[in-house]
Amino acid sequence: MNKNQKLAQWLEHRISYDAKARNLNVETSCQEYLKRKNHLKIIDFGAGTGANCRYYFSKISQEQEWFLVEQNEELLEIALESLIIWAQENGYESQLQNSRLVLTNQVHKITIHRIVGSILDLENLIDLNTFDLAVANAVFDLFSEKQFQTLLECLKKYQLPMLATINYTGMNFIPQTDNDSDLIKYYHHHMQRHQDFGRGMGPECGSFMWEAMKGIGMKVLQGESPWEISNSDPVFLEFILGFMEESIPEIIEEATLQDELNTWLLEKQQMMSQKKLSCSVAHQDFWGYWE
Ligand SMILES: C[S@@+](CC[C@H](N)C(=O)[O-])C[C@H]1O[C@@H](n2cnc3c(N)ncnc32)[C@H](O)[C@@H]1O
Numbered sequence: 001m002n003k004n005q006k007l008a009q010w011l012e013h014r015i016s017y018d019a020k021a022r023n024l025n026v027e028t029s030c031q032e033y034l035k036r037k038n039h040l041k042i043i044d045f046g047a048g049t050g051a052n053c054r055y056y057f058s059k060i061s062q063e064q065e066w067f068l069v070e071q072n073e074e075l076l077e078i079a080l081e082s083l084i085i086w087a088q089e090n091g092y093e094s095q096l097q098n099s100r101l102v103l104t105n106q107v108h109k110i111t112i113h114r115i116v117g118s119i120l121d122l123e124n125l126i127d128l129n130t131f132d133l134a135v136a137n138a139v140f141d142l143f144s145e146k147q148f149q150t151l152l153e154c155l156k157k158y159q160l161p162m163l164a165t166i167n168y169t170g171m172n173f174i175p176q177t178d179n180d181s182d183l184i185k186y187y188h189h190h191m192q193r194h195q196d197f198g199r200g201m202g203p204e205c206g207s208f209m210w211e212a213m214k215g216i217g218m219k220v221l222q223g224e225s226p227w228e229i230s231n232s233d234p235v236f237l238e239f240i241l242g243f244m245e246e247s248i249p250e251i252i253e254e255a256t257l258q259d260e261l262n263t264w265l266l267e268k269q270q271m272m273s274q275k276k277l278s279c280s281v282a283h284q285d286f287w288g289y290w291e
Pocket of ligand 1: 011045046047048049050051052069070071072075117118119120136137138139142
């Protein structure tokens with residue numbers, strides 16, 4: 001399995017957790033706003049394998065036209081396959097018309113376009129004039145403050161509202177053991193390490209997003225969207241520990257810290273095999289619109 005296939009597997013596994021976590025207050029407020037439109041043109045930032053649009057399909061009663069913007073072409077290929085499977089499982093006919101996928105049943109029509117490119121190059125990718133909504137799920141903790149600000153300026157230019165869900169703000173293991181806070185701190189340092197675009201916001205994205213959206217003149221509603229991962233889902237816990245195991249060594253230099261990480265991981269694996277480990281992960285959702 002290559003890296004993208006593994007990433008796709010993770011994105012699929014988290015769907016039910018995201019669905020449970022999404023803040024209904026925030027979501028309902030967005031739905032209210034969209035009620036008066038009879039056709040919706042929506043852009044999905046960092047669409048990955050299309051999990052976000054699949055979540056919203058059944059929540060929208062109007063005719064829908066989706067534009068999935070994703071920089072990873074292989075994920076968008078997987079998105080196409082997943083969308084066709086979704087259609088079969090949910091009583092829709094699917095038709096590939098040139099590069100568009102059209103899903104229809106007796107009452108609904110959903111058109112999906114896939115666009116390979118960066119969210120930060122939007123104006124060169126599509127004409128933003130006719131869109132009703134932008135959505136993004138689990139994307140902005142990866143962005144730097146500057147990138148997020150640039151995106152907001154673009155949204156302002158086109159008065160495009162945005163529903164941004166599942167933005168990571170922190171985690172903790174239950175029960176807590178020695179070194180948890182150190183290791184989680186290293187994990188956060190890795191998210192905020194220096195990269196070619198600057199530093200990712202990581203767990204600080206929530207407070208920055210709130211300030212930046214307000215600052216640019218949006219009306220903003222914010223809500224919590226936590227995951228509760230029980231001790232009976234070792235696959236999910238394995239994913240989280242795996243991310244920590246892969247990323248932390250990239251930012252630690254001393255051998256003693258690597259030993260600390262190894263010992264800690266071993267301890268967590270043992271707790272997991274005895275079904276004694278669970279985890280909660282904090283996120284925030286934002287609905288921002290223009291008046
Ligand atoms: C954690 S995944 C979430 C995927 C999807 N939204 C979901 O809910 O399953 C974050 C996605 O954002 C994409 N991404 C990050 N920065 C991007 C950028 N500047 N332009 C386009 N896509 C980006 C990544 O390639 C990745 O697929």
